[in-house]
Amino acid sequence: MSSSSAAPIVISPESPFSDLYLGIDAGGTKTSCALIDRNGLVWGQGAGPAGNFFNTEPGAVAAAVLQARDEALAASNSSPQRIAAAAICLAGFDPAKDENRARALLDPVLSPARTVYGRDLDAALAAVCGSGPGLVVIAGTGSVAFGRGATGATARAGGWGYMVGDEGSGFWLGSQAIRHTMQAFDGRAAKGVLFDKVCEKSNTTNALDLEGRVYHERWTPAIFAGYAPLVFDAAGAGDPTALRLVETAAAELCAQALAVIRRLDLTTAKCGLVGSLWNAGPLLREPFERALRQNAPGITPVTPAITPSEGAALLALAAWGVDVQPEQVRRR
16 A cells, blocks of 8 residues: 555544545455444445446546445545545556556545555455455465565465466356367367256256357456356366366465565464355365465464455555454454
């Protein structure tokens, strides 16, 4: 997170003004926000459309942030003047290059709040460990591990996109399921439960049909990721290919986590598991946690108790000297 150079503000707990802190998590699918007070009580939440800073038109980013903020204000029956500070965590944001552009775009929208800017990864991490040390492994359409050490240094592994990375992700699992199906059509792999499920979902009966769908319909990473649940379903039914793919995905995600743990010299910390892929439950978590215990026994996998937007709000609090931890957050 980068912070404003303005002097920290001092707010009286009794003051009816400037007593709320705004957290914004602007991702590639939606923008979420939360309003939290100095005691960790969530006053309101809001949502807006996608706000990826890299590939969303600037005006649309500002509109998404404003919509999410206004929904949260309405839910808490508050006004913008009550917001003391805001942390805006944006997907596709590079703190070293983008802060000035982000400030020019969003500071006027969020006025009169003081602002700090960061990545969506910062919000996800804060939902696990506040402003302290720890890490998060995000596994959705893509995959990435991100952490903070005891000195405040950060490190990441993975998250390089579907063409050169995202191992263990929903895209990776889905694309591997399609590859296996093509091989089974050829006779290079055995047909089984996974093969049947892919054929049913894709409505194909031969390799040319499936090839045509993938290329002629220009499948996106999200479409491939839609086949990941089939892998878990087939693994639950005992399909050996699906079981192998889930084990490999867990190993890839653990490798990302271990790379961050070693670079930051983390010995005891929480490892938050974030993203839709973890909804598969024990099928994915058990091999991941087993590998993590073997290589980093002091690291504890957890499901974050708060949302990334609430985590961003904790960063807004921390930027102005108020320490609230995720476990202290309460909802009205």
